[in-house]
Amino acid sequence: MADPLDISQRKKDHLALCAGDKVGFRDKTALFEQCELVHCALPEMHADEVDSRVELLGKTLAAPVVISAMTGGTDExxxxxxxxAQVADELGLAIGLGSQRAMFERPETAWTFAVRDRAPNVLLFGNLGLVQARKMSxxxxxxxxxxxxxxxLCIHLNPAMEIVQPGGDRDFSGGLEVFRRLVEELRVPVIAKETGCGISRGVAQMIRSTGVxxxxxxxxxxxxxxxxxxHRADENQKALAEELWDWGIPTAASVLQLRGLGVKAIATGGLRSGSHVAKAVALGAVAGGLAAPVLKAHRAGGIEGARVFLRGVISTVRSLMLLTGSRTVAELQRAQMMLGPDLARWQP
Amino acid sequence: MADPLDISQRKKDHLALCAGDKVGFRDKTALFEQCELVHCALPEMHADEVDSRVELLGKTLAAPVVISAMTGGTDExxxxxxxxAQVADELGLAIGLGSQRAMFERPETAWTFAVRDRAPNVLLFGNLGLVQARKMSxxxxxxxxxxxxxxxLCIHLNPAMEIVQPGGDRDFSGGLEVFRRLVEELRVPVIAKETGCGISRGVAQMIRSTGVxxxxxxxxxxxxxxxxxxHRADENQKALAEELWDWGIPTAASVLQLRGLGVKAIATGGLRSGSHVAKAVALGAVAGGLAAPVLKAHRAGGIEGARVFLRGVISTVRSLMLLTGSRTVAELQRAQMMLGPDLARWQP
Amino acid sequence: MADPLDISQRKKDHLALCAGDKVGFRDKTALFEQCELVHCALPEMHADEVDSRVELLGKTLAAPVVISAMTGGTDExxxxxxxxAQVADELGLAIGLGSQRAMFERPETAWTFAVRDRAPNVLLFGNLGLVQARKMSxxxxxxxxxxxxxxxLCIHLNPAMEIVQPGGDRDFSGGLEVFRRLVEELRVPVIAKETGCGISRGVAQMIRSTGVxxxxxxxxxxxxxxxxxxHRADENQKALAEELWDWGIPTAASVLQLRGLGVKAIATGGLRSGSHVAKAVALGAVAGGLAAPVLKAHRAGGIEGARVFLRGVISTVRSLMLLTGSRTVAELQRAQMMLGPDLARWQP
Amino acid sequence: MADPLDISQRKKDHLALCAGDKVGFRDKTALFEQCELVHCALPEMHADEVDSRVELLGKTLAAPVVISAMTGGTDExxxxxxxxAQVADELGLAIGLGSQRAMFERPETAWTFAVRDRAPNVLLFGNLGLVQARKMSxxxxxxxxxxxxxxxLCIHLNPAMEIVQPGGDRDFSGGLEVFRRLVEELRVPVIAKETGCGISRGVAQMIRSTGVxxxxxxxxxxxxxxxxxxHRADENQKALAEELWDWGIPTAASVLQLRGLGVKAIATGGLRSGSHVAKAVALGAVAGGLAAPVLKAHRAGGIEGARVFLRGVISTVRSLMLLTGSRTVAELQRAQMMLGPDLARWQP
Ligand SMILES: Cc1cc2nc3c(=O)[nH]c(=O)nc-3n(C[C@H](O)[C@H](O)[C@@H](O)COP(=O)(O)O)c2cc1C
Ligand SMILES: Cc1cc2nc3c(=O)[nH]c(=O)nc-3n(C[C@H](O)[C@H](O)[C@@H](O)COP(=O)(O)O)c2cc1C
Ligand SMILES: Cc1cc2nc3c(=O)[nH]c(=O)nc-3n(C[C@H](O)[C@H](O)[C@@H](O)COP(=O)(O)O)c2cc1C
Ligand SMILES: Cc1cc2nc3c(=O)[nH]c(=O)nc-3n(C[C@H](O)[C@H](O)[C@@H](O)COP(=O)(O)O)c2cc1C
Incomplete structure (x- = not known):
């Protein structure tokens, strides 16, 4: 079992690194610049008629926006x-907790994941790695x-991360079985979630077959x-990490890959604005999620900073719904768009 | 009702900003660089035989060039x-007045729109926003x-502008009904006009169905x-405006979108030269229009500056008609061209 | 009739300008970079077996290389x-004289076009503008x-040049008739030649129909x-010239346009090396021609400079024949190539 | 026969130049950046289950990695x-010797090619130029x-190199016959190998027909x-070499060209990492090979430097097998990939 202290230090490192500018992809983007929504000059509605609500996992969001899983385990x-969580509750968004492995291995940190007091009604996602879940009942x-x-519960997949991480897990077998078991036995729905490398159509089909x-x-x-x-690796793993730095399926491409499979896709990874959220939805997602930008806004301006940033995201999404003539999120999902060749290539 | 003073100040700000270089699109062009007219080495005509006249709304222009709607309401x-208007009359072009909302709300400014004294024969377009027209008989x-x-009468559509404008109108419902009413009841033809975001095929079809x-x-x-x-927004709207800065359908793309609908398209937005006008016509427009470049020429050289600039535009259009072997504007509309992929994608 | 002195001065200006670096296209290339010849690792021949000879207009060139029409009329x-001409004769290439209009209007300059003493066997092209030929018996x-x-005799087409040239000819009618007359009555074959703007498929078909x-x-x-x-225009024409600076069909594209018409195409305009010549042939030309680069080599190194430069061109052509496994020029015309999208678009 | 001293000096020059940075292609890449392997978020195996072994020419490599032919003939x-060779043996890779022409012309240098003492089990390729082989029994x-x-035995093809090399061979006839003879009479299999210009589908088909x-x-x-x-040429050949500097078929393209011919392709030329090896295999190769990068690693860190570098390559290949869900090299050859247009164009 991993050294608890180590986990705690890792979490701190992660937050500091993710709030900085040294952990972005180098020559790869999420490909949203390859998707252009088409202007509707005649929206035929009042701006306030725009209905940006979306049903997700039994609750109703005020807008298709998720604060992605980030953290837990430390005071910070x-x-x-x-x-x-409070801001998400106020604004009617969803939020994901960071990996609860810390909480499992060090129960005394459980309080750092507790948000229901401040966010009684928010749509809340738990989070656990597939490799951890495999070892748990x-x-x-x-x-x-x-x-x-x-x-x-988000079950996150992170093989790329594990193999470059000092002491990372290297056994990725039996994953489908875990999904099958959890779908059957868990009392809440399961979300299959990657962590920055995207999900291909083939993988989605496999996981879909377990009931997710x-x-x-x-x-x-x-x-x-x-x-x-x-940034944390030793010499050997650093070389591998350099090679794999840009590994993965761009977010917009991954959303396209999942079209027509009868699944609900949340798009996270590289969304930086309401435009990205709106494009993600037009590409087929039910909602878009952001992590690092929310973290940065919170670091810079505390709870109010996060609130202002997320209000801006919602406002842009709603504006783009109006400007694409989409009265509802379902209409935004059918909005006209022009895809550049680098993105279109990923269409199934 | 908006504060009249406010309107007057806005008009002044607009002119100053539009004559400067801070209000262009950032990463988007009108896409004329993606359209190449094909040289005809053997034009088989005298340069003076080129017939650049075009029939538009009951009058005959000497060349398919329009000075787009810009201003009104102040001395300037x-x-x-x-x-x-005088130059347009001299050269046989069309001209549009700026939004006549000012004149409606402050009748004492009506004289600033009066150009018939100086331009008795020019093809002249009035101008009113759809959201204003909706509230008027x-x-x-x-x-x-x-x-x-x-x-x-140009009825302009400007939802993107309204939603970022402090105090802008936010009700865009009932627009089609306005077009239907005006087509039926007004004694001059109606032109549906955007204001920098382009018109998609779908919107054109809807408006076409009202008789426009x-x-x-x-x-x-x-x-x-x-x-x-x-540049004029408060903090909140500034963020939204930054996001929407480049919003819209590139002009050349919008012209392509309207092909084959049986409508007459005037191409404005980002035309900077006679080459752009000629390309717009070859893409299917009946004429090309310019606003900011004419304003700049007038600012720099007064009426003579505007005259020289527009003569140059006409001369280039006529030269390109010759060099594409187009004896008439109708032939220029059928001229051979090569489209780059970013523009071709917009073909219906 | 143009002022003879004027013609003489123009010729001098032309040479100086063309030997400099201020008269190239700005944002347009001849598109040879969009054509890649495919390497043949197993040529199955001795390098000396490469037969680069080509039959053209009744003579046999040692290599498919032409020195394009440039000058005449002055001592220089x-x-x-x-x-x-002497170098062309030595190396077995073809050469074109500059426009003989000067010689017609000022017979005393005829000697400046006389090269047969120094080049008794060279394949020699005369040269006259279509607009001049039209006025002559x-x-x-x-x-x-x-x-x-x-x-x-090359009959050159240059409408773009004429319309930006101070005092240029503006009557381009009756051109086809001139070709028809000359094909019938002249005792040497006629070559239809552009002067930097390329020939489209349509124009080639029209001219082909006259027998050229x-x-x-x-x-x-x-x-x-x-x-x-x-560089020589007055204010008004300068503006037009700026607009038309890059006008025309890229050379490689024009060669593609003429495929399958049953004509022999010489490719000139922007060829800078033997690679360009080889690509031009693979694209369908019977030979490639160079003007400015030969002029520059002559300016820099006199007759020996031109000789060395042209030997290099021939040597590269022959090397590329070997490396594409082309034993003959006919085989080079069928060599495998990969076209980029900007060139492929021009395929008929 | 070439001056032995000359050969020895050439070899030294070659090593020094290839270990430097002045002999790369200028505007051409191997096109691996146009091939993107698709991430598999659910590999369903332990990292150690990845079976990167590959059968090649009767031996089993631990990973599909070859150290390409480089040198011989001098102490260095x-x-x-x-x-x-020792490192290859240790790690289970294949290795090629440099051209054995030196050893044939100067038998006293034979010892510089002898590696079996240090590498008793390694898969070892001999090497000889086709033009030399033609002259030998x-x-x-x-x-x-x-x-x-x-x-x-690798029989290398290098026509481009020969024709720019001072005193290079210029007779490339009878090559197919040599392959036919060696396939029939030699007691080891023959590998047809280029030397940096790639093999086209047509050439591969011709050589395949001889039994290779x-x-x-x-x-x-x-x-x-x-x-x-x-860098070693005289004035005349330097000009030709400059022209041909970038000549050849990009490695990834050449691998694509050979798909479906029923041949085993090793991909060398411009592979710089395990990612390139993995992509080469996904494109259809049985293995990827590296020369200059291994030379550089050896120069910088001796045998240990080469070992560490190659271990990194193997580790990356294995990681990418895991991350594409490929349990075996055969599965990696069928891995999902996205090709950019510049590479896709080369698909047969
Ligand atoms: C600081 C930080 C911590 C994260 N921690 C987790 C985590 O514990 N579990 C998880 O599934 N994803 C985690 N993620 C990934 C995000 O949930 C998300 O999927 C992602 O890709 C966010 O992309 P973005 O930061 O570009 O918006 C984390 C992201 C950040 C920035
Ligand atoms: C200073 C200025 C004022 C404008 N005012 C109006 C207006 O009142 N009504 C309108 O329909 N369009 C107006 N426009 C838009 C133009 O008519 C036109 O549609 C346009 O997009 C011009 O593009 P350009 O400036 O790039 O040539 C204005 C444009 C400018 C530059
Ligand atoms: C200095 C100079 C003078 C030229 N004069 C003529 C001419 O008199 N007649 C003609 O047909 N073309 C003339 N040309 C055009 C060339 O013959 C040729 O068609 C051309 O486009 C050469 O391109 P390049 O200079 O890029 O090699 C001239 C070109 C140059 C550089
Ligand atoms: C220093 C050096 C020497 C080489 N010598 C030979 C040789 O003798 N015979 C041969 O077939 N290839 C030779 N090659 C070519 C390589 O075997 C290989 O095919 C190649 O293209 C390597 O590409 P890379 O250096 O980009 O990895 C040599 C390459 C290098 C770098």
């Missing part, structure tokens, strides 16, 4: 989780979900977790 | 309108048309009205 | 014509041909004659 | 050959193979042998 993490996992009051209906593609172009680990 | 505006609108002696036959696509790539408002 | 021009034209002992079988596409990407005139 | 070469060639204990089943495409994008010779 607790503050972030609580502030962001369903009851143990259900315990983690219950303790934070999560509405659904929700995916967070977490594609390439934003925070590169391989890059994060590169 | 009056001078611009009168000088440019047809008689009030007919009054504005009559007072300036316009041959047709003329469109000014006013696409992206030239003056960005969102950018103009960004 | 005479020296250039004679030196280059066939006998007058035959006289010019005979006086220089030309094997064929040879074309020098003289496309865009090398010396821009509009640019040359821009 | 001997050291390189022996060190690299099969027994002489078999002698070279036997003396070094090679498992197969293995190809080392040695394409463009890495070390340019024309460039190497350019």
């Amino acid at each position: 993490a607790a503050k972030i989780n609580q502030d962001l 369903t009851e143990e996992i259900q315990g983690l979900v219950d303790e934070v009051g999560a509405d659904a 209906e929700h995916f967070d593609v977490s594609g390439s172009g934003g925070t590169s977790w391989v890059a994060v680990e590169a | 505006a009056a001078k611009i309108n009168q000088d440019l 047809t008689e009030e609108i007919q009054g504005l048309v009559d007072e300036v002696g316009a041959d047709a 036959e003329h469109f000014d696509v006013s696409g992206s790539g030239g003056t960005s009205w969102v950018a103009v408002e960004a | 021009a005479a020296k250039i014509n004679q030196d280059l 066939t006998e007058e034209i035959q006289g010019l041909v005979d006086e220089v002992g030309a094997d064929a 079988e040879h074309f020098d596409v003289s496309g865009s990407g090398g010396t821009s004659w509009v640019a040359v005139e821009a | 070469a001997a050291k390189i050959n022996q060190d690299l 099969t027994e002489e060639i078999q002698g070279l193979v036997d003396e070094v204990g090679a498992d197969a 089943e293995h190809f080392d495409v040695s394409g463009s994008g890495g070390t340019s042998w024309v460039a190497v010779e350019a």
